[in-house]
Structures are given as C-alpha cells and as structure tokens.
Amino acid sequence: MRMYIFEQRQERCVGLTSELRSAGIELQFVTEDFFQNGLGPLLQPGQQTNAILLGECSDIRGHIRALRSAGCVNPVIVLRDFRNAKDTSDLLNLGADDVIVSPIRGTEVLSRTNSIIRRHYGHAAESVIVGELTAYFDGRDPIVSGSRIKLSKREYSVFQHLALNSNKVISKDAIYDAIYGASIDQPFDKVIDVYICKLRKKLASASHSGWQYIETVHGRGYKLSSPELPTEVV
Incomplete structure (x- = not known):
C-alpha cells in the first residue's frame, strides 16, 4: 500500500511516518500542485487502495473537492490538531472518509484505512x-x-x-x-x-x-x- 501525505509541517508527523514505514507502507509527500496536476496516477486501475492523508492547511476543503471532482475514490483521511464537530461534519460531507484528531498514531491510521478499503470492495468483516x-x-x-x-x-x-x-x-x-x-x-x-x-x-x-x-x-x-x-x- 502507498500513502500520499500532504502536510506542510512535516516535522509534526515524524513519529507517524516512522510507524507507517515500519508497517511496510510506502509514503510519498506531495505539494499543492498534486491536487491540480498530480491526480492522474490515482485514477488508474488498481490504485484505489492508495490512501491520501491531508494535514492542516488553509484550503483543505478545496483539496477534497479537487480529489472527488476528478473521480478519485481513494481513502481520504484528514489529520486535525483539535476536535471540532462542525468542521468534522463539513469535511465528511465534502467527501473525506475519516477525520483523526491528534495525537495520531500510525496503527490507528492504518486500521482506519484498511476498514475503508475493505468496505469499498464489499467486505464488511476484517x-x-x-x-x-x-x-x-x-x-x-x-x-x-x-x-x-x-x-x-x-x-x-x-x-x-x-x-x-x-x-x-x-x-x-x-x-x-x-x-x-x-x-x-x-x-x-x-x-x-x-x-x-x-x-x-x-x-x-x-x-x-x-x-x-x-x-x-x-x-x-x-x-x-x-x-x-x-x-x-x-
């Protein structure tokens, strides 16, 4: 599995990326340009299991819209510093699959991603x-x-x-x-x-x-x- 990470403060997720790499996940950090010009690979057959992690940024709603408007069905998980019920509701309604609030652990991110993927393929159980x-x-x-x-x-x-x-x-x-x-x-x-x-x-x-x-x-x-x-x- 590959995970694309958009996080402008990469030093904030050193522990998370270390845990994910230890679990065998291939990580690729992306920039703002990814949401405008880099979505092509995600639309190819067989790429639906590659997750996208969105960290704190000013245009996170725009990034989610860009992903879903392009036809991207990949798991989209938002990483937040603080819990806010209205913000979470808005992000889920826009097309995010999940919102995880700090402290964020790699095991939780991976488990939530696997849950989204298996349901996408029609499997309710683990x-x-x-x-x-x-x-x-x-x-x-x-x-x-x-x-x-x-x-x-x-x-x-x-x-x-x-x-x-x-x-x-x-x-x-x-x-x-x-x-x-x-x-x-x-x-x-x-x-x-x-x-x-x-x-x-x-x-x-x-x-x-x-x-x-x-x-x-x-x-x-x-x-x-x-x-x-x-x-x-x-």
Whole structure:
C-alpha cells in the first residue's frame, strides 16, 4: 500500500511516518500542485487502495473537492490538531472518509484505512474465508488449514489484491498496477507471475487438500477461490 501525505509541517508527523514505514507502507509527500496536476496516477486501475492523508492547511476543503471532482475514490483521511464537530461534519460531507484528531498514531491510521478499503470492495468483516484459507485485510498473514503462512512484503501485496477481489478474475496488468502503480522502481511485468508461483507453493504446502487457491484463467488473469466456487469476471 502507498500513502500520499500532504502536510506542510512535516516535522509534526515524524513519529507517524516512522510507524507507517515500519508497517511496510510506502509514503510519498506531495505539494499543492498534486491536487491540480498530480491526480492522474490515482485514477488508474488498481490504485484505489492508495490512501491520501491531508494535514492542516488553509484550503483543505478545496483539496477534497479537487480529489472527488476528478473521480478519485481513494481513502481520504484528514489529520486535525483539535476536535471540532462542525468542521468534522463539513469535511465528511465534502467527501473525506475519516477525520483523526491528534495525537495520531500510525496503527490507528492504518486500521482506519484498511476498514475503508475493505468496505469499498464489499467486505464488511476484517477477513474473508475461502475454503481452508482465511485472508485478512489488516496486515496479518493468511491462515491455511490452521497454520499461518509467512509472506514477504510483495507477496502479501499481491495476495491482498487477490483476496479483496476473491472469486473474481483479476488481470495481471491490474495486479501489477495495484502493486507498483506510478512507482519509479517498476520491475519487469513477469514479476507478478513469479510472486503468484511463490504464493501457490506456500498455500498448497500448508493446505490439507493441497489446493493452490490461485487459479489461472487463461487469457484473462488470476482468481483466488476454492474449487467449488463459481467465477465472476471483472
């Protein structure tokens, strides 16, 4: 997951950014120009899970309007120094998803972001069960047949995108864009196949049934499902 942070007083959020980076979140600080000329990458397929954190500024309402008017559906969380019921109500009505008041901790920001994302994909609970597999949306590694499977950072990112879209066919391009997006460190496109292969081996080795759970739908992409589930194409 990547988070875009607009905070004119960056020294005020050193602790927050340290906690988020420790949780494996890629952070990118943005300026005022981002809301006028930098929203393009957020509108690309697979980028809906990248959150936007808005710190204190004079035109925070204008920034929220710019995001939503452009069609951006990403989680937008406002970081405030003090609680104000009317201000919070106004920001939520404009299109913010949440308002967090200082002191702000990385764990709270991440939990609230994960909650917004999973509801966006139609998941009310913190996890989804697919056969013997339990996939979590809060950063925990999956459990297969009662055993927790340790995933690397990139493996988890690929797996989470499949889990959010469980029982749906997701193209390799959509997975690639969701993981790497506009990152300057973009590897060759076959890297998704490599991660899929690693995930299949780990899931199959832990599963009592030996099921790999990630199915290749030729010509269309991949699907996370158990053998008895039907296919939905997106």
